[in-house]
Amino acid sequence: MGLRVTSMTPEARDTAPHSVEVRFSSDSSLLAGICSSMADYACRGRQKNAHELMVVLRELLTNAVEHGNKHDPCKPVICRVTRLGAHAAEIAVEDEGDGFDPAQVDLGCPASPADLSRNGLRIANALSSALWFEEGGRRTVCRLSWGPEGRLSTIAAPAPASNAETKEGLSNA
Numbered sequence: 001m002g003l004r005v006t007s008m009t010p011e012a013r014d015t016a017p018h019s020v021e022v023r024f025s026s027d028s029s030l031l032a033g034i035c036s037s038m039a040d041y042a043c044r045g046r047q048k049n050a051h052e053l054m055v056v057l058r059e060l061l062t063n064a065v066e067h068g069n070k071h072d073p074c075k076p077v078i079c080r081v082t083r084l085g086a087h088a089a090e091i092a093v094e095d096e097g098d099g100f101d102p103a104q105v106d107l108g109c110p111a112s113p114a115d116l117s118r119n120g121l122r123i124a125n126a127l128s129s130a131l132w133f134e135e136g137g138r139r140t141v142c143r144l145s146w147g148p149e150g151r152l153s154t155i156a157a158p159a160p161a162s163n164a165e166t167k168e169g170l171s172n173a
Helices: 010-015 028-042 047-068 120-127 167-171
Strands: 018-025 076-083 088-094 130-134 139-146
Touching: 018 028, 028 047, 028 076, 028 088, 047 076, 047 088, 047 120, 047 139, 120 130, 120 139
Parallel strands: none
Antiparallel strands: 018 076, 076 088, 088 139, 130 139
16 A cells, blocks of 8 residues: 655655545554555655654544544544645544544643553644644644654644644643
């Protein structure tokens, strides 16, 4: 399931925003392959960047399958990864669940670091430069950016103005 853009010059591939979208059944056995292919696409094969992006993808996709669609194979998950220039990407994951109230989401540190359950959004938030929710909590969007040397950057990228629930707004809620 390799994903490649072949109609652009190498320079254009690194700077032009373009995306790939995958729609799949709510089957958690598919997540590893989807995460790997999408991260490789977004990071252009640069392994230093792909690890963090794969972690975020895995957490968001797992949330959509488990909590959103409740493992219902008839409900699809849609994942779109968009390259935003040479050093950034945006991930959007949408499910067909009931959604949730974004104001009720706590993205701060867990009360007990030993409690590894229900921390997917916290992990995605910690690794992203911006995180917000749309469609009543049925779509989660985040942006990741990294420096030219490949290290993840935490420089804040503002969410679109139409999204009131940004990383900063949720962290202070």
